[in-house]
Every structure is written in C-alpha cells, then in structure tokens.
Amino acid sequence: MGLAGMALLIAVAFTACNKKDDNGTTDNFDRKALLTNYADNYVTPAYQEMVAKMNTLKQDAAAFTAAPDEPKLLALQNSWKDAYLTWQKVELLEFGPAENVSLRMYINIYPVSETKVNNNIASGSYDLDAFGNKDAQGFPALDLLINGTGATAADIVSYYNTGSLATNRKNYLMAVVNKMTDMITGVQSAWAGYKDAFVESTGVSANSSLSQLVNSYVLYYERYLRSGKIGLPVGAMAGTPSPGLTEANYSPALSKDLAVAAMKAVRQFYEGMSYDGTNNGVGMRDYLAAIGTKDEQGKLMSDVVAAEMDEATTALEGLNGTIKDAVTNNRPAVLSVYDQLQNVVPLLKVDMVSAFGISITYVDNDGD
Amino acid sequence: MKLTTPHILSKQYLQEAVPGASLAFFRIVFGLMIFGGILRFWLKGWIDQLYIQPKFFFHYYGFEWVQPMGQYTYLLFAVCGISALFFALGWFYRVASVVLFLSFTYIELMDKTNYLNHYYFVTLVLFLMMWLPAHVNMSIDALRDKSSAKRLIPRWTVGSIRLMLGIVYLYAGLAKLNSDWLLQAMPLKLWLPARNDMPVIGWLFNYEWTAYAFSWFGAVYDLTIAFLLLNSRTRLYAYGAVIAFHVMTSLLFPIGMFPYIMILSTLIFFDGAAIERVISKIKRLLGVLPAVVNNNVYTFRAGFRKPLAVMFVVFFLVQAIVPWRHAFTKGELFWTEEGYRFSWRVMLMEKMGYAQFVVKDKITGKEIGINNNDYLTKNQEKMMATQPDFILQYAHFLRDQFKAQGIAEPEVYATIYVTLNGRRSRLYVDETRDLAKEYDSFKHKSWMKDFQDDIYGL
Numbered sequence: 001m002g003l004a005g006m007a008l009l010i011a012v013a014f015t016a017c018n019k020k021d022d023n024g025t026t027d028n029f030d031r032k033a034l035l036t037n038y039a040d041n042y043v044t045p046a047y048q049e050m051v052a053k054m055n056t057l058k059q060d061a062a063a064f065t066a067a068p069d070e071p072k073l074l075a076l077q078n079s080w081k082d083a084y085l086t087w088q089k090v091e092l093l094e095f096g097p098a099e100n101v102s103l104r105m106y107i108n109i110y111p112v113s114e115t116k117v118n119n120n121i122a123s124g125s126y127d128l129d130a131f132g133n134k135d136a137q138g139f140p141a142l143d144l145l146i147n148g149t150g151a152t153a154a155d156i157v158s159y160y161n162t163g164s165l166a167t168n169r170k171n172y173l174m175a176v177v178n179k180m181t182d183m184i185t186g187v188q189s190a191w192a193g194y195k196d197a198f199v200e201s202t203g204v205s206a207n208s209s210l211s212q213l214v215n216s217y218v219l220y221y222e223r224y225l226r227s228g229k230i231g232l233p234v235g236a237m238a239g240t241p242s243p244g245l246t247e248a249n250y251s252p253a254l255s256k257d258l259a260v261a262a263m264k265a266v267r268q269f270y271e272g273m274s275y276d277g278t279n280n281g282v283g284m285r286d287y288l289a290a291i292g293t294k295d296e297q298g299k300l301m302s303d304v305v306a307a308e309m310d311e312a313t314t315a316l317e318g319l320n321g322t323i324k325d326a327v328t329n330n331r332p333a334v335l336s337v338y339d340q341l342q343n344v345v346p347l348l349k350v351d352m353v354s355a356f357g358i359s360i361t362y363v364d365n366d367g368d
Numbered sequence: 369m370k371l372t373t374p375h376i377l378s379k380q381y382l383q384e385a386v387p388g389a390s391l392a393f394f395r396i397v398f399g400l401m402i403f404g405g406i407l408r409f410w411l412k413g414w415i416d417q418l419y420i421q422p423k424f425f426f427h428y429y430g431f432e433w434v435q436p437m438g439q440y441t442y443l444l445f446a447v448c449g450i451s452a453l454f455f456a457l458g459w460f461y462r463v464a465s466v467v468l469f470l471s472f473t474y475i476e477l478m479d480k481t482n483y484l485n486h487y488y489f490v491t492l493v494l495f496l497m498m499w500l501p502a503h504v505n506m507s508i509d510a511l512r513d514k515s516s517a518k519r520l521i522p523r524w525t526v527g528s529i530r531l532m533l534g535i536v537y538l539y540a541g542l543a544k545l546n547s548d549w550l551l552q553a554m555p556l557k558l559w560l561p562a563r564n565d566m567p568v569i570g571w572l573f574n575y576e577w578t579a580y581a582f583s584w585f586g587a588v589y590d591l592t593i594a595f596l597l598l599n600s601r602t603r604l605y606a607y608g609a610v611i612a613f614h615v616m617t618s619l620l621f622p623i624g625m626f627p628y629i630m631i632l633s634t635l636i637f638f639d640g641a642a643i644e645r646v647i648s649k650i651k652r653l654l655g656v657l658p659a660v661v662n663n664n665v666y667t668f669r670a671g672f673r674k675p676l677a678v679m680f681v682v683f684f685l686v687q688a689i690v691p692w693r694h695a696f697t698k699g700e701l702f703w704t705e706e707g708y709r710f711s712w713r714v715m716l717m718e719k720m721g722y723a724q725f726v727v728k729d730k731i732t733g734k735e736i737g738i739n740n741n742d743y744l745t746k747n748q749e750k751m752m753a754t755q756p757d758f759i760l761q762y763a764h765f766l767r768d769q770f771k772a773q774g775i776a777e778p779e780v781y782a783t784i785y786v787t788l789n790g791r792r793s794r795l796y797v798d799e800t801r802d803l804a805k806e807y808d809s810f811k812h813k814s815w816m817k818d819f820q821d822d823i824y825g826l
Contacts, residue, residue: 029561029574202565205622237726237737291561295792296821304792346722346785350793354720357562359750 029290030282031202035209037272037281039195043093045275047188050090053083054181061177065170068160070153077146081254084139088261090184091224092269095216096198096209097190104224105134106183111245112140117172124168128179137176140249145173148250204357211358214284218348221266226341229259230316234327234334236342241327252322259323263316263341267309284352293355301355305347308340315340381523385665387640388505388521389647392458394529394636395502396657399456401632402472402490405625406449415445418482422745424765425479426758429808434477441478447471455497458507462498469494480758481751485714486626489536492687493633496532499676500525501666506647506657518666528680529636532687534594539691539712541590546825548702548716549587553579554789555718556586563620589613597637610634621715698812702788703819705755706812721753721786721796725763727770730777738766754786756797756813763803780804791821 057079064072087108094104106128116136120126128137135141149169150156160169201209231237233246248254272283288302295304315337319326326334353359375381409415419436427434437444448471454464473491476483501521503509510517548554553576560573560582572578589609596606614627647659668676694707701708702717725738740749743765752758763780770778780803784796794817797803801815 029564031565204562237735239735291558291790293558293790293792301792346793350720350722350785350787354718354787355558355790357559357718359720 029287031204031210031287032199034272034282034284034287035199035202035213037283038213038269039191039198041274041279041281042269043191044195046090046093047184047191049275050083050086051181051185051188053079053086054177054184057083058177058181061174065160065174068157068170070157073146073153073157080139080142080146081251084248084254084258085261087139088258089265089268089275091262092217092220092265094220095212096194097187099212099216100190101183101187103183103187105131107138107180108140108247109134109138110140110228110247111249112136112138112144114144117141117144121165121168121172124171126172126175128175137179139180140247141176142173143248143250145169145176206359208358210356214353214356214358217266217269217284218353221348222345225259225262225266226338226345229255229262230323230334230338230341233323234331234338236335236338241331243324243327246324246327249324252324255323256316256319260313260317263309263313267306267313270305270309288352288355291355293351301347301351305344305352308344308347312337312340312344382527384523385520386523386526387519387644388501388526388666389519389643389659390636390638390640391500391502391521391526391529392505392507393643393647393657394633395458395461395497396456396506397632397635398493398497399452399454399468401625401629402452402468403449403456406445406452408625410442410445410449415441417745418747419475419478422479422748424743424748424762426481426748426752426761428477428480429757429810431477434474436478444471444475448475458503458509461503461507461509465494465498465502469498479748480709481745481748483709484624484626485536485712486629488710489532490629493529493532496528496680496683499679500528504666505660510660511658517660517662518664519660519662520665522666522668524680526636526640528684529633530594530598531684533633533636534598535684535687536712537590537594540714541587541592542826543691543711543713543716544583544587544590546716546823548789548823549583550825552789553583555716556582558718558790559621566619586613597634600639603637607634607637617715623715697810699816700819700821700823702823703786704813704816705757706810717789719754719786719788720750720793721784722793723749723753723759723782723784723796725766726781726783727766727775728779728781729775730779736770743769753784754796756816757808759784759797760803760806760808760813763806767804778804788819794820 057076060072060076060079064076091104091108098104113135116133120133120136126133126136146156149159160166160173198209201207204210227236229247233242235241246252246255247258268277270284272281272286273279274281285302285306288305289300293301295301319330319333319337321330323334419441420438425436447467451464451468451471454460455468469491472494476487476491501518502525504516504518504521544550557576557579560579562573564570564573566573593606593610593613596602597610599606611631614631617623618627644659647657650657691711691713694701694711697704697706699706702719723740725740727736727738728734729736740752744752744762752762759782763782766780767778781799781801782797782803783799785793786796787793796817798815798817803815806813806815
C-alpha cells in the first residue's frame with residue numbers, strides 16, 4: 001500500500017467523518033491566490049503609476065531644458081519629488097523583470113558621484129548602460145542636477161543657461177530622465193508577459209515566485225531601507241555618521257518623507273494590501289497566520305511582525321528635523337529608530353522565511 | 369536433523385557459510401551509486417561551488433589539516449569516481465576499496481558545511497567494505513583468478529552491513545521520539561504546507577493532521593523497518609514500504625541522493641540464495657553478472673581473524689554509543705547541537721539563523737561590521753548561523769583576518785538570532801562575549817544563550 005496509499009486512506013476517512021472543520025483557513029495556504037493578489041493588485045498598478053509619474057517628469061524636464069526658467073524648474077522639482085515618492089512603493093519589487101534588468105541600480109543608487117556626473121557632462125559622451133555609471137544617474141543624479149547645482153533657483157536656472165557646458169548639462173538631464181523612463185516602461189511591459197508564469201510558479205524552491213518575492217522583499221528591507229536610508233548615514237555599524245550618504249542628499253527636507261513612504265510600502269506589502277491601499281488581499285501576513293507559528297506568549301508570529309513594523313514606522317515618523325541633520329546632531333534618536341528598524345530584520349529573515357519553508361540562499365544544494 | 373537453533377550471536381551462527389551473492393550484488397549497486405553521485409556532483413558544478421570557490425572552510429575538530437586542493441580537487445573527485453567503478457566491477461577490489469574509502473572520506477572532511485547523514489553512512493559502509501569479501505563473486509577479480517572465486521562467505525560479513533543499516537534506521541526512529549516531532553508535528557507542520565501544490569496529494573498538506581500522520585508514520589517506519597526486513601515473511605512487504613517511503617520523501621524534500629541510497633542499500637537484506645535465483649534468470653537474458661557456482665567457502669587468513677573480529681566489535685560498539693553522547697552535555701540538543709551530528713538525526717529540525725558579526729579594535733575602540741558574504745558562501749553562512757562550532761571557527765577566522773590587516777587586538781562579537789521548529793527567534797550567543805577569546809572543545813559552550821524552552825524525549 002505504501003505511504004501515499006495510507007495517507008489517501010486516512011484522508012478519505014477524515015473527510016468522511018469531519019465535515020464541520022471546513023472554516024476556510026486553507027485558502028490562505030493558496031500560494032497562487034497570494035501571488036495573483038500581489039501581481040494584479042500591487043505590482044501592475046504600481047508600475048502603471050510609476051510610468052505615469054515618469055512621463056510627467058519627462059514632460060517637465062523637456063519643457064525646462066527647452067527654455068530653462070524658474071517656474072519650469074519648480075514644476076520639474078515637484079514632479080521629480082512626486083516620482084521619487086512613488087518610487088519608494090516600487091523599489092521593493094526587485095524580482096522578475098525588475099531584477100532581470102537590475103532596475104534599482106539605474107534608478108536609485110546613492111550617493112551620486114558628482115565627479116562622474118561632471119565628467120559625463122564635460123565629455124558629452126557617456127554610456128548610461130555601463131555599470132560604472134550606476135551612481136551617475138537615476139533620482140540621486142536628478143537631485144544633484146535640479147536641486148544641487150546652485151544655492152537658489154536662479155543659480156540653478158543659470159547653470160543651464162550660461163557657460164560652454166549649458167547644452168551638455170541640458171542633454172545630460174534629459175538623458176538621465178529618458179534612461180529612467182525607458183527602464184521603468186520596459187519593466188512594466190515585461191511584467192505583462194511575465195505575470196502568468198509568476199502566478200503559476202507556486203512552489204517554494206529557490207526559483208519559485210514566493211521565494212523570489214520574499215527574498216527580494218527581505219533584502220530590500222535590510223539593505224536598502226534599514227541600512228541605506230538610516231543605518232549608513234547614522235553610521236550604526238561604522239560608529240561615525242556620514243550625512244553625505246543620506247537619500248536625497250541635495251533636498252534634505254525630503255529624506256524622511258522618502259523613508260516613511262518606503263516603510264509604509266513595506267508594511268502595506270506585508271499585509272497584501274492593494275497598491276492604492278483600499279483593499280486587503282492575501283499577503284505574507286495571511287500566509288504566515290495560516291502556518292500558525294506563535295511566540296512564547298501564544299501570539300501569532302504574523303501579528304508580532306506587523307506590530308514590530310508598526311513600532312518602527314511610528315519611531316521613524318517621530319524623528320524630528322531632517323535625517324541629514326539628525327544623524328550628526330540628534331544621533332541617539334536616529335540610532336534608536338535604527339534599532340526599531342533592526343528588530344524587524346530577524347523576524348522577516350529568520351522567523352517568516354523559516355515558517356514559509358523557503359530559504360535565504362541561492363545555492364541549490366542538498367539538505368537532510 | 370537440527371537439534372538446536374544456534375543463537376544469533378553465537379560463533380557458530382555468525383560464521384556459518386551463506387551464499388555471498390547479496391554482498392556481491394550490494395558491492396555493485398553501492399559502487400555504481402557512488403559513481404553516479406560523484407558524476408552528479410561534478411555535472412552540477414558543485415566541486416567548484418563547494419570546494420574551490422569558498423575562501424574559507426569549516427573543519428572538523430582534529431581534522432584541520434584536511435584541505436581542498438584548488439584545481440586538484442577535481443583530480444580527487446576523479447580518483448573517487450574511478451575507484452568507485454573499480455569497486456563496483458570488483459576489479460583490484462582491495463586496492464579500489466581502500467582508495468575509495470580514503471578519497472570519499474577526504475572529500476567529506478574538507479568542509480563540514482556539507483555534512484549530510486547519508487554521506488556519513490556511505491563513509492562507514494565503505495570502511496566496512498574494505499575488510500569484507502565482497503569481490504569473490506560476480507567480480508572481475510573472481511573471473512581473472514578462478515581460485516579466488518567463492519560462492520559462500522561467512523554470515524557475519526553480510527550481517528555487518530545489515531547491522532549498519534539497522535542502526536541507521538533504529539537510531540533515526542529513536543531520535544523522532546521527542547515532543548516536537550510527535551506532539552507538535554514539527555517540522556513537518558511547516559514543511560508539508562509548502563508542498564501543497566503537488567499533484568494528487570498536495571491538498572492533504574493543508575491539513576494539520578496530515579503532518580501528525582506523517583510524523584507518527586515516519587517514527588514507526590524508522591523504528592520497525594529493519595526488523596521487518598530481517599524477517600523473511602515480512603521482507604518483501606517491508607521492501608515495498610522502503611520504496612514507497614523514500615520515493616515519497618524524495619518528492620517532498622530536497623534531500624538529493626539519500627532516498628536512492630537507502631532504497632538500493634536495503635537490498636542487502638535479501639537472502640543470498642534469493643539473489644542467486646533472480647540473477648540466474650537475469651543472467652540468461654543479459655549474461656553480465658558472472659555469478660560463481662562452485663561451493664567454495666571464503667575464509668579469512670588465520671592471523672587476521674581475531675584482530676578483525678575485535679575491530680568489528682569495537683566499531684559497532686562505537687556506533688551504538690556515539691549517538692547518545694549528547695546525554696553528557698548540558699543544554700537542549702537541538703539548540704546547542706552538541707552531539708547532534710553522527711547520530712542519525714534526520715529531518716528533525718527547521719532551524720534558521722541570522723548572524724551579524726562585529727570586529728572591534730580593542731585599542732582604538734573602532735568597530736567594523738562584517739558582511740558574511742565577503743568570506744562565506746550563502747550555504748556556509750546558512751550552516752554557520754545555527755551551529756556554535758561553526759560560529760566559533762568563523763569568529764577565529766575573522767580575528768586572524770583582521771590581525772593580519774594590522775589590528776593588534778581584534779575582538780569579535782556576534783548578534784545571532786535563531787528560530788527552531790517555528791518558535792520565535794531568540795538570541796543564540798551572548799552578544800557581550802568576545803568570541804576571539806573562546807576556545808572550542810567538547811564541553812558545553814558557556815557563551816551560548818539558553819534555549820528557554822523544553823523539548824522532551826530522546
């Protein structure tokens with residue numbers, strides 16, 4: 001009869017005599033439903049909005065470079081800010097088509113290298129596809145170009161209107177915007193062709209959709225949110241702050257908004273909420289709840305993770321002043337925010353991943 | 369007429385001549401399987417990935433001198449694979465079996481990251497096989513030298529391989545008699561839902577009781593299967609269960625060669641005469657297995673018998689005792705893993721860790737956060753984060769690394785969170801202890817944090 005036969009027999013016996021136990025919790029084990037929810041209700045609208053924001057940014061950049069003046073600069077700065085805030089809800093999606101083209105590398109690697117940007121502008125010939133140019137483009141390079149090239153709006157406008165390099169500067173600004181728009185639009189259209197395969201890959205191996213999604217999510221949280229936005233600027237590891245490493249270095253007032261937007265996106269994504277935040281679908285939290293691991297007080301681990309994330313969000317929101325200033329002048333407060341963010345890391349990386357039966361590894365080897 | 373049935377541990381019973389076909393057949397199957405395993409390892413690029421790429425290797429206590437050999441590691445695997453073929457063919461068997469045992473064991477000792485119970489099992493069986501007359505039947509050696517061809521061999525020689533398998537199963541079963549496995553259905557409760565997209569039976573894994581059924585069935589299977597295989601009346605059914613059980617585990621879990629090793633190895637339980645009958649049928653069809661038909665009995669050289677007997681008795685005593693050694697250390701075995709390896713504890717834990725190391729310059733007070741991937745492969749990092757002896761070796765490696773870079777007195781601190789069988793992760797080692805100053809031993813590691821929960825059982 002064997003094990004399979006035995007199991008089947010027990011199953012028949014069980015379903016025959018125990019029909020009342022059908023309370024629907026098994027739906028949350030449905031990885032296809034989870035993947036479908038993420039693909040349809042988060043990923044698709046996220047790229048849709050991101051592309052729309054990029055198109056606006058591109059229009060404003062084109063208008064500004066055609067005839068630079070202060071009102072057009074202001075419009076460009078606003079659409080840049082708007083697109084950057086939207087990007088905070090998209091950056092955590094670095095799996096599938098986005099991972100294939102290393103989207104994040106082209107969109108948000110900071111600090112921007114002023115030297116590379118200036119050299120590119122001076123020479124007028126550059127290849128933005130080149131890996132070496134990853135820190136000379138994206139939102140951080142735009143931040144430098146439209147916020148950091150002068151002390152006042154008038155100074156920035158004159159940066160594009162005067163001198164022998166004015167044309168090169170305008171060209172570079174447009175090249176960066178075009179490159180970003182092309183990359184993001186490319187990923188959006190690639191998703192349309194990838195979605196079915198994504199939803200059908202319901203396993204838990206290293207190549208499965210769940211593993212890719214969770215791995216990229218945890219990696220993003222640990223390396224780009226916790227470390228990138230707070231840990232590195234405050235020098236949590238190094239021991240000394242480096243304010244120059246702050247995201248949106250030339251627009252210090254924006255850094256905290258970006259970090260809070262990213263944290264809220266992480267929380268929302270964990271929950272399985274739709275992109276616009278109106279609907280709650282099957283997400284990691286539901287899947288973890290279905291598995292049912294609990295802490296020593298009997299509290300569901302899925303709730304523990306949510307609560308820790310909420311605490312970290314509150315701590316981050318409560319930070320006074322700009323991050324760039326606080327890492328030096330209010331260091332203990334920023335370090336305490338970092339600790340709150342750090343508390344979530346083991347919960348995601350160890351507790352959740354372990355319960356999901358996937359692993360944080362790309363080495364495909366035997367176990368026992 | 370037989371007056372008394374000899375006791376199964378009596379000299380008379382153990383030395384009785386029995387058909388050696390089952391041991392010879394086992395030799396062929398086992399040798400080919402190792403050859404296949406080496407080939408698989410090679411083709412998957414694992415030699416490079418596991419033994420050439422890493423910058424650092426985790427050594428077994430006392431075997432620090434066993435090192436991978438750069439590109440020559442391929443040569444080592446080639447030697448191992450070729451000797452496995454010679455072993456299977458029974459061609460220069462004594463030399464082949466010694467070379468195979470040494471090369472396979474060397475491979476296993478190079479990095480304990482890659483420890484698997486079934487590799488350890490292969491090592492032990494290869495050790496036994498070096499001394500056994502597995503080449504006097506169905507072998508090229510027996511064809512080349514007709515005087516060495518013997519149909520009959522002492523019973524204990526076949527019996528020792530059966531005993532080895534019996535120990536593996538029985539201890540694997542005993543290890544399952546713990547509260548996590550039986551009362552919480554852990555870790556199957558985590559692993560089975562992950563496979564609920566399997567065809568036909570996948571839906572079963574959405575139910576908690578399936579995990580319980582599998583846990584209890586697995587424990588009963590492991591505890592009883594060796595006895596059912598020994599009994600001639602239940603043997604055929606038991607072998608059916610062996611196939612079903614291991615095929616099932618291979619479908620459910622990423623455990624590589626293990627299921628096939630067990631399915632093929634348990635063929636040793638079949639009676640030599642039965643193997644001969646089957647072979648005689650296949651031989652008519654294929655004519656490839658040169659089964660010996662004389663009635664000569666293999667005998668060990670006179671001066672060799674006693675030392676061999678002593679060695680085998682000691683070997684099995686050690687095998688019987690080693691899995692219990694955790695009883696002599698304090699702390700929860702699953703948490704400390706002091707005495708976990710070499711004990712046939714298979715698939716008992718879902719354990720995962722997250723380790724962050726900091727190297728501190730004692731003189732300047734400057735701290736450096738370590739990115740483990742600068743030194744370890746993903747797989748090494750994963751194994752390191754849940755096992756204290758790995759953690760300590762790695763800490764010492766970091767200490768030496770930074771000493772070489774000019775930090776006179778590097779201190780090494782680790783923040784490690786570990787989850788075990790679905791429990792909430794907690795700190796694994798004392799964050800305030802300088803691991804650069806701690807030393808490995810077989811004693812309890814006082815720098816570890818307590819488990820603060822209980823797992824009852826063996």
